[in-house]
Amino acid sequence: MRNIESKPGRESVISKVLGATPEEEQEILEKFRNDFEHPDLAQKLHIIEKEKTPEEIEIIESINAHMGEFLKEYGGQPIKITPEKIIFLDENKLTNELLEKYSFGKDPTAITYPIKQLIVVIPPYPENYPKVKLDIARILVHEALHFNSFASVSRQKGKLESRQMGIAIEFPKQRFLEDLNEAIIEKMAMKFAERYFSQISPLEKDMRKREQAINEFPEDMQENAREIISSIFTKQLPSGEYKIMIKAHTIYEKERMGLKYILDTIHSKNPTEFSSPEDVFKIFASATLSGDLPSIARLIEQNLGKGSFKKVAQVFSKPHIKPSETQ
Numbered sequence: 001m002r003n004i005e006s007k008p009g010r011e012s013v014i015s016k017v018l019g020a021t022p023e024e025e026q027e028i029l030e031k032f033r034n035d036f037e038h039p040d041l042a043q044k045l046h047i048i049e050k051e052k053t054p055e056e057i058e059i060i061e062s063i064n065a066h067m068g069e070f071l072k073e074y075g076g077q078p079i080k081i082t083p084e085k086i087i088f089l090d091e092n093k094l095t096n097e098l099l100e101k102y103s104f105g106k107d108p109t110a111i112t113y114p115i116k117q118l119i120v121v122i123p124p125y126p127e128n129y130p131k132v133k134l135d136i137a138r139i140l141v142h143e144a145l146h147f148n149s150f151a152s153v154s155r156q157k158g159k160l161e162s163r164q165m166g167i168a169i170e171f172p173k174q175r176f177l178e179d180l181n182e183a184i185i186e187k188m189a190m191k192f193a194e195r196y197f198s199q200i201s202p203l204e205k206d207m208r209k210r211e212q213a214i215n216e217f218p219e220d221m222q223e224n225a226r227e228i229i230s231s232i233f234t235k236q237l238p239s240g241e242y243k244i245m246i247k248a249h250t251i252y253e254k255e256r257m258g259l260k261y262i263l264d265t266i267h268s269k270n271p272t273e274f275s276s277p278e279d280v281f282k283i284f285a286s287a288t289l290s291g292d293l294p295s296i297a298r299l300i301e302q303n304l305g306k307g308s309f310k311k312v313a314q315v316f317s318k319p320h321i322k323p324s325e326t327q
């Protein structure tokens with residue numbers, strides 16, 4: 001395996017500009033660095049923003065505090081995500097029109113806006129929130145990892161558009177490898193949660209309950225249980241009695257299964273080069289942080305057979321919805 005070194009922190013989300021001369025690129029990147037602290041969108045959304053609770057602020061700050069160490073393993077450059085960089089929208093202040101514009105389903109979600117350099121968390125918040133905070137914390141880590149991954153813009157007719165986020169590339173008709181990028185980001189988020197959440201005091205209790213539930217599984221099933229259980233909460237039934245409920249981890253589940261197949265196959269064909277599928281994953285995670293898509297393409301093509309990268313791209317790409325947004 002190649003030696004991965006950590007680099008100094010990044011000062012803006014965007015690291016590269018296409019369609020500009022080197023001088024213009026420097027100027028645009030400088031503007032992104034200057035805008036980083038005070039994104040316009042944050043001011044616009046202020047009227048529909050939910051004030052963050054002290055616990056939410058503590059979670060964001062703790063995620064930020066551990067991120068540098070976490071990214072080191074993959075050669076990433078951490079970017080500072082202060083609580084101001086994350087906007088929680090207020091369910092009560094959202095009009096139906098806005099809800100339709102921002103809402104993507106029944107579960108809460110979040111969007112990372114690379115050009116706006118902002119993360120927006122969108123209600124509805126979970127039924128058990130803020131009593132159980134694990135699900136929101138998982139979403140925050142997922143978005144923080146998008147923020148920390150490679151991002152480029154392209155300049156077209158004087159306008160800047162998102163070009164690449166991690167290993168996903170925007171084309172007019174498709175978001176190339178979008179689902180593979182999401183699977184990698186979520187797998188990283190799960191590793192982050194496993195490693196650090198029990199050290200984050202507002203999450204400690206929820207993590208302990210989850211650990212107890214995992215320990216109730218037979219030993220050979222505990223690893224699977226860890227992948228499947230997102231959080232544990234109690235629910236009052238109509239009869240009045242309380243029942244312990246398991247919230248399954250469903251974020252990009254299908255996509256993660258596809259990624260698992262790729263990692264397992266590459267490992268099984270290279271047992272000397274890679275000691276485990278996790279070892280292969282390090283290359284995928286590093287490429288997502290650095291934007292080095294060719295390294296992944298090569299690895300897939302060499303191990304899954306000629307033409308396999310094209311097939312992977314077909315499975316993991318998405319038709320185009322809207323540029324410059326990553327969920």
Ligand SMILES: [Zn+2]
Pocket residue numbers: 142146182185326327
């Ligand atoms: Zn995502």
